[in-house]
Amino acid sequence: MSERRFTRRGALAAGAGGLLVSACDRLNESPAVRGLLEQADALHMPAQRLITPQGALAREFSESQMSPVFRANGNTAPNDPAFLRHAASGFAQWGLQVDGLVRAPLALPLAALQAMPQRTQITRHDCVEGWSAIGKWQGPQLGAVLALAGLLPAARYAVFHCADRFGTTPYYESIDLTDAFHPQTILAWRMNDRPLPLAHGAPLRLRAEKQLGYKQAKFVMRIELTSTLAGLYGGKGGYWEDHSGYQWYAGI
Numbered sequence: 255m256s257e258r259r260f261t262r263r264g265a266l267a268a269g270a271g272g273l274l275v276s277a278c279d280r281l282n283e284s285p286a287v288r289g290l291l292e293q294a295d296a297l298h299m300p301a302q303r304l305i306t307p308q309g310a311l312a313r314e315f316s317e318s319q320m321s322p323v324f325r326a327n328g329n330t331a332p333n334d335p336a337f338l339r340h341a342a343s344g345f346a347q348w349g350l351q352v353d354g355l356v357r358a359p360l361a362l363p364l365a366a367l368q369a370m371p372q373r374t375q376i377t378r379h380d381c382v383e384g385w386s387a388i389g390k391w392q393g394p395q396l397g398a399v400l401a402l403a404g405l406l407p408a409a410r411y412a413v414f415h416c417a418d419r420f421g422t423t424p425y426y427e428s429i430d431l432t433d434a435f436h437p438q439t440i441l442a443w444r445m446n447d448r449p450l451p452l453a454h455g456a457p458l459r460l461r462a463e464k465q466l467g468y469k470q471a472k473f474v475m476r477i478e479l480t481s482t483l484a485g486l487y488g489g490k491g492g493y494w495e496d497h498s499g500y501q502w503y504a505g506i
C-alpha cells in the first residue's frame with residue numbers, strides 16, 4: 255500500500271515536472287524563435303542569446319542613479335484626431351486593444367491596466383543615436399496582459415501599433431514571445447513616479463529592457479498577435495527596421 259502510494263506520488267511529481275518542462279520548452283522552442291531563423295538578421299539573435307541567456311535580467315539601478323533629465327526622442331506628440339480627443343480627456347475613454355491570434359480579444363481601459371499587478375524597474379534606455387538615460391518605469395507585465403487574452407498556438411509575435419506617424423506611415427514595432435514574456439517587459443503608464451508624459455508615449459508605452467530604444471514603442475494603441483511579420487507594412491517588423499535597416503532583434 256505504502257509502496258503504491260509512493261509510486262503514485264512519484265508519478266504525480268514526475269507529471270508536474272513534465273508539465274513545467276514542456277511549458278518552458280514550448281516557449282524556448284516556440285515558433286517565435288524558430289521563425290526567426292528565416293529572418294535576415296537571424297545570425298545576430300542566437301549569438302546575443304548565447305552571450306546573454308534569454309531569462310537574464312537587464313541591469314536595474316537605484317533611485318540615486320536616475321538621470322536628472324530624460325530626453326524625449328522621435329515623435330513626441332501624435333497628431334491623429336482620435337488620439338488628441340483621448341488625450342484631451344485624460345485617456346478616460348481610451349482602451350488598449352489586444353487582438354489577432356488570441357482566444358479573447360480585449361479592450362483594456364487604463365484603469366484595468368493600473369489595477370493589475372505592477373512591476374517597477376529603474377533601467378537604462380539606450381538609443382542607437384548615441385545617448386542613454388536611466389529612468390523608472392511602472393506598469394503591468396506584458397505577459398500578464400497576453401495571458402488575459404490567451405494566445406492561440408500560431409501566435410509568434412506581439413506587434414505594437416502606435417498612434418503616431420512619420421509622414422503618412424504609422425510607427426509600429428514587434429517582439430517575439432520570448433521577449434514578450436520576459437519579466438522586465440512591461441506596458442508602462444508611469445515614468446519617474448508620475449503618469450507617463452505625452453512626449454514619452456502616453457498613455458502607454460512598451461518597456462522591453464533587453465532591447466534598444468527604438469523597440470520601446472510609445473503611444474501604444476493596439477497589440478496584435480501574429481504568426482508572421484511579412485504582411486505588415488514593409489515586412490521587417492518595425493518602422494525603423496523598414497526604413498533605415500535597423501535590426502529587428504535589437505538585443506543589448
Ligand SMILES: Nc1nc2c(c(=O)[nH]1)N[C@H]1C(S)=C(S)[C@@H](COP(=O)(O)O)O[C@H]1N2
Nearest residue numbers: 325326327328329381416454467468470472
Ligand atoms: N511611437 C513611437 N515610439 C517610439 C519612437 C517614435 O518615434 N514613435 N521613437 C523610438 C526611439 S528611436 C527612442 S530612442 C525612444 C525614445 O523614447 P523617449 O521619448 O521616452 O526618450 O522611443 C522609441 N519609440
Ligand SMILES: [Mo]
Nearest residue numbers: 381382467468
Ligand atoms: Mo532611439
